[in-house]
Amino acid sequence: MDTYGFHSIHGRACAIATGVKLANPALSVWVNMGDGDSMAIGGNHLIHAVRRNQDLNITIFNNEIYGLTKGQYSPTTKFGQITKTSPYGTIDYPFNPGELVMGAQGTFFARTLDCVPQLSTDCMTRAAKHDGCSVVEVLQNCVIFNDKTHAAITDRAVRDDRTIVLEHGKPMLFGKNKEKGLRFNGRQLEVVTLGENGITLDDIMVHDETTEDTGIHMMLAHMGGDLPVALGVIRNVKKVSYTQLYEEQMDEQMASGKYKCMDDLLNSGDTWEV
Ligand SMILES: Cc1ncc(C[n+]2csc(CCOP(=O)(O)OP(=O)(O)O)c2C)c(N)n1
Ligand SMILES: [Mg+2]
Structure with missing residues (x-):
C-alpha cells in the first residue's frame, strides 16, 4: 500500500504492527496508543510485544481516561477519581505503564510530558534508535474529559521540583x-x-540506563508522591530482538531446510486424499 500508516482496531495495534514488521522488517514501525488502548483492551498484546522484544516503537499517550468515548475510567485513572463510569469514585488500583514494561522484561522505557516538546523529541529519537521494543509513555492532558490530570507535576510552578529528567551517566x-x-x-x-x-x-546516584537487572529501573519508574516523577530514558538495554531472530531463522531454513516455500509445507507430512 502506498501509505505511511493506518488506523487499526482499538486494542489490536501491537498485533497488527507485529505483522507489518515481520512482513517488511525494513520499515520503522510506530504504534501509537492511548492508555485504554494499550493497558485495557490491548494489554495482552502489549505485554507480549514487549516480552518478545519485537522491534517496534510504541508510544502510549496516557491521559488517564477513555477520551474518545467521552470519559470512562481506564486502567491508569487515579484511585478514587470520579468519572462518567465511576460516579462514586473508582475502586480500581491503577497500572503504572513503566512498571508493566519492566515486569514484561522490556528493553527500553522512556517517559515524557506533552508540554515539553524537546524532551518528547529526545525520547522518541532514542526510541527510534533502539534495536528492539521501545515504549515511550507520554503523560498527556485531555482538556475535555480529564483536564489537568497531570497538573500536579506538569505546572510550570512545580515541574522542576516534582519531576526529574534522567540522563545516562549523570547524577540524578x-x-x-x-x-x-x-x-x-x-x-x-x-x-x-x-x-x-x-x-x-x-x-x-548516577543514572545507568543499561543495567540489565530491572530492580532499580522499576524503582525509578514507580516514583511519584514524595519522590519526583522520572522522565527521560529510564531503561535502554541490548537484547537480540524477535525480529532479528525471526529473520535469521527464516534465512537458515530457506538455505538448508526442507521447505523453501508455502507449497512445500502444504504438500508435506500430514496430507491425505479424500
Ligand atoms: C474493538 C473496539 N472496542 C471498543 C471501541 C470503543 N473505543 C473507542 S476509543 C476507546 C477508548 C479510548 O481510550 P484511550 O485508548 O485511552 O485513548 P484516548 O481517547 O484517551 O486518547 C474505546 C473503548 C472501539 N472503537 N473498538
Ligand atoms: Mg486515554
Whole structure:
C-alpha cells in the first residue's frame, strides 16, 4: 500500500504492527496508543510485544481516561477519581505503564510530558534508535474529559521540583537550581539536598540506563508522591530482538531446510486424499 500508516482496531495495534514488521522488517514501525488502548483492551498484546522484544516503537499517550468515548475510567485513572463510569469514585488500583514494561522484561522505557516538546523529541529519537521494543509513555492532558490530570507535576510552578529528567551517566539531580538529588539508602530511593547534613555530589546516584537487572529501573519508574516523577530514558538495554531472530531463522531454513516455500509445507507430512 502506498501509505505511511493506518488506523487499526482499538486494542489490536501491537498485533497488527507485529505483522507489518515481520512482513517488511525494513520499515520503522510506530504504534501509537492511548492508555485504554494499550493497558485495557490491548494489554495482552502489549505485554507480549514487549516480552518478545519485537522491534517496534510504541508510544502510549496516557491521559488517564477513555477520551474518545467521552470519559470512562481506564486502567491508569487515579484511585478514587470520579468519572462518567465511576460516579462514586473508582475502586480500581491503577497500572503504572513503566512498571508493566519492566515486569514484561522490556528493553527500553522512556517517559515524557506533552508540554515539553524537546524532551518528547529526545525520547522518541532514542526510541527510534533502539534495536528492539521501545515504549515511550507520554503523560498527556485531555482538556475535555480529564483536564489537568497531570497538573500536579506538569505546572510550570512545580515541574522542576516534582519531576526529574534522567540522563545516562549523570547524577540524578533536580529542582530549580539542581539543588536536590536522589540517594539510594540501601533499601529505597530518597530525596536529599546538596549542602544539607553533609550531602555532596558523591552521595547522589548516577543514572545507568543499561543495567540489565530491572530492580532499580522499576524503582525509578514507580516514583511519584514524595519522590519526583522520572522522565527521560529510564531503561535502554541490548537484547537480540524477535525480529532479528525471526529473520535469521527464516534465512537458515530457506538455505538448508526442507521447505523453501508455502507449497512445500502444504504438500508435506500430514496430507491425505479424500
Ligand atoms: C474493538 C473496539 N472496542 C471498543 C471501541 C470503543 N473505543 C473507542 S476509543 C476507546 C477508548 C479510548 O481510550 P484511550 O485508548 O485511552 O485513548 P484516548 O481517547 O484517551 O486518547 C474505546 C473503548 C472501539 N472503537 N473498538
Ligand atoms: Mg486515554
